[in-house]
Amino acid sequence: MLETKNIDFYYGGFHALKNIGMKMEDHTVTAFIGPSGCGKSTFLRLFNRMNDLIPDTRLTGECLIDGEDIYHKSVDVTSLRKRVGMVFQKPNPFPKSLFENVAYGLRVAGTTDSRFIAQRVEESLKGAALWDEVKDKLKKSAFELSGGQQQRLCIARALAIAPSVILMDEPASALDPISTSKIEDLIHILKKDYTIVIVTHNMQQAARVSDKTGFFMLGELIEYNDTKKIFMSPEKEETQNYITGRFG
Amino acid sequence: MNSHLLKQNIAFAIFRILGLMVVSILFWILGFIIYQGAGVISWEFLTSAPSNGMTSGGIFPAIVGTLYLIVGSSVVAFPVGILSAIYTSEYAGNGNIVKFIRIMTNNLAGIPSIVFGLFGMSLFVNTLGFGDSILAGSLTLGMLALPLVIRTTEEALKAIPDTFRTGSLALGASKLQTVHRIILPMAFPNIITGLILSIGRISGETAPILFTVAAYFLPQLPHSIYDQVMALPYHLYVIAVSGTDLEATRPMAYGTALVLIVIVLIINISASYLRKKLQKRHA
Numbered sequence: 001m002l003e004t005k006n007i008d009f010y011y012g013g014f015h016a017l018k019n020i021g022m023k024m025e026d027h028t029v030t031a032f033i034g035p036s037g038c039g040k041s042t043f044l045r046l047f048n049r050m051n052d053l054i055p056d057t058r059l060t061g062e063c064l065i066d067g068e069d070i071y072h073k074s075v076d077v078t079s080l081r082k083r084v085g086m087v088f089q090k091p092n093p094f095p096k097s098l099f100e101n102v103a104y105g106l107r108v109a110g111t112t113d114s115r116f117i118a119q120r121v122e123e124s125l126k127g128a129a130l131w132d133e134v135k136d137k138l139k140k141s142a143f144e145l146s147g148g149q150q151q152r153l154c155i156a157r158a159l160a161i162a163p164s165v166i167l168m169d170e171p172a173s174a175l176d177p178i179s180t181s182k183i184e185d186l187i188h189i190l191k192k193d194y195t196i197v198i199v200t201h202n203m204q205q206a207a208r209v210s211d212k213t214g215f216f217m218l219g220e221l222i223e224y225n226d227t228k229k230i231f232m233s234p235e236k237e238e239t240q241n242y243i244t245g246r247f248g
Numbered sequence: 249m250n251s252h253l254l255k256q257n258i259a260f261a262i263f264r265i266l267g268l269m270v271v272s273i274l275f276w277i278l279g280f281i282i283y284q285g286a287g288v289i290s291w292e293f294l295t296s297a298p299s300n301g302m303t304s305g306g307i308f309p310a311i312v313g314t315l316y317l318i319v320g321s322s323v324v325a326f327p328v329g330i331l332s333a334i335y336t337s338e339y340a341g342n343g344n345i346v347k348f349i350r351i352m353t354n355n356l357a358g359i360p361s362i363v364f365g366l367f368g369m370s371l372f373v374n375t376l377g378f379g380d381s382i383l384a385g386s387l388t389l390g391m392l393a394l395p396l397v398i399r400t401t402e403e404a405l406k407a408i409p410d411t412f413r414t415g416s417l418a419l420g421a422s423k424l425q426t427v428h429r430i431i432l433p434m435a436f437p438n439i440i441t442g443l444i445l446s447i448g449r450i451s452g453e454t455a456p457i458l459f460t461v462a463a464y465f466l467p468q469l470p471h472s473i474y475d476q477v478m479a480l481p482y483h484l485y486v487i488a489v490s491g492t493d494l495e496a497t498r499p500m501a502y503g504t505a506l507v508l509i510v511i512v513l514i515i516n517i518s519a520s521y522l523r524k525k526l527q528k529r530h531a
Contacts, residue, residue, distance in 0.1 A: 048418060050414065050417070050418060053414070053417070055341055055342065055343075078420045078421070078422055079420065081417065081418055081419065081420040082419075082420035085418070085419075086418040088411065088414065088415065088418075090411060092411040092412060092414075092415040093415075094412060094415065094416070094430055095433075095434055104416070104419060104421070104429075105419035105420060105421075107429075108416075108419065108420060108421040108422070108425045108429065109420060154415070157419065158418075158419070161419060161420060
């Protein structure tokens with residue numbers, strides 16, 4: 001379970017997240033929607049501490065995974081990131097073979113058992129619904145895949161290290177409609193085994209894939225509820241305005 | 249023809265003439281050297297030592313000396329330069345320390361090479377007691393190459409998009425693993441090119457080796473890194489202005505210049521060849 005309490009986040013003097021508290025249950029898909037610059041991606045990146053890479057930022061409040069404060073001094077960031085996988089907006093496979101892309105997370109974790117690695121690579125590619133398309137060309141460069149396949153490769157790469165949470169930062173925004181629907185189907189399947197948090201600009205996508213939806217605006221969590229409720233009968237006027245397209 | 253088009257054509261014509269001028273200067277120098285120097289190039293010239301007060305014989309010891317200095321200064325400059333470039337561009341962020349290091353690196357590049365020579369003499373030759381030697385000369389030339397090596401390596405690393413870094417870190421890789429397994433292999437072709445070009449640049453330097461290693465006349469080859477060597481740029485200087493019989497050695501000076509240019513040319517061509525080959529492999 002992911003949980004935040006009184007999260008405030010600053011980029012230098014800019015107050016990017018304001019007093020955010022929310023809970024995300026295991027094996028659910030939670031979507032974050034909101035206008036550009038509302039803080040939804042910043043909030044997403046708290047959970048694998050990718051914001052640590054940005055200089056001059058400051059965080060207050062608590063960010064818990066299964067009750068453990070992931071910003072506590074004793075937490076090793078690299079092992080946190082093995083538990084919390086991430087898929088980025090633009091597919092970013094490494095300039096390596098398909099096989100080595102998926103094996104990367106295992107190799108950096110120190111795994112050397114090549115039979116185990118081969119088995120994990122196959123499982124992960126199957127998990128990302130890519131195996132049938134690529135099983136004969138695992139030695140080929142990842143750059144030879146289409147954009148949609150590359151993104152599923154990046155999902156497979158994240159699955160290989162057996163995380164419990166997968167963060168997706170607009171995973172389909174650079175893809176064509178067919179690739180997008182494949183990613184969405186995949187999210188439905190992955191939900192059984194993983195807790196998924198997805199940031200999206202596409203409200204139909206949020207409605208299609210998620211169980212719960214959080215609406216962000218100007219660094220605040222305006223409304224957080226079951227996805228059906230958010231899209232059918234939102235409680236707040238700002239949410240209503242946003243989902244009906246009156247701004248944003 | 250309207251006046252805009254006319255102006256444009258005139259401007260382009262001027263640019264074109266200036267561009268051609270640059271090329272023609274290069275070809276003029278090359279042609280002049282080849283015309284004056286090609287006559288003395290022979291197997292004997294390339295493989296024998298100078299004789300008869302350097303009025304006959306060849307330049308073999310100087311060629312060997314220059315190659316030794318190229319290798320020696322590479323050994324000095326490459327590890328230090330590459331590692332500090334990795335530090336400044338991958339680890340140190342963008343704080344004041346890095347800005348300071350960068351400004352100082354640029355300043356180092358701006359120091360005249362004769363000052364490096366003087367410094368090298370004072371530190372390596374005298375204070376550290378290496379004497380006039382390949383060691384002292386390589387250290388001095390290596391220092392001269394450092395800013396170039398650092399700069400080109402930094403550029404090569406910066407050319408790698410951040411998405412590869414975040415992608416690797418998000419999979420639980422450490423920063424060191426990310427640099428080692430993703431960033432360096434990707435930047436490698438450009439780093440190599442930069443290294444080779446830096447070496448090409450410094451292999452023609454005269455001032456830094458003047459007081460640190462170069463011998464006026466030394467027909468036998470060095471036995472250790474504590475020996476002096478002859479070197480092409482300095483030998484060129486010697487037989488052009490301070491030999492025993494300048495008229496007789498003039499053609500040999502041009503021949504020496506030609507050999508030096510060809511060595512630098514070979515280095516540069518192999519750099520671009522190597523880059524193309526490596527880029528294909530990593531694509």
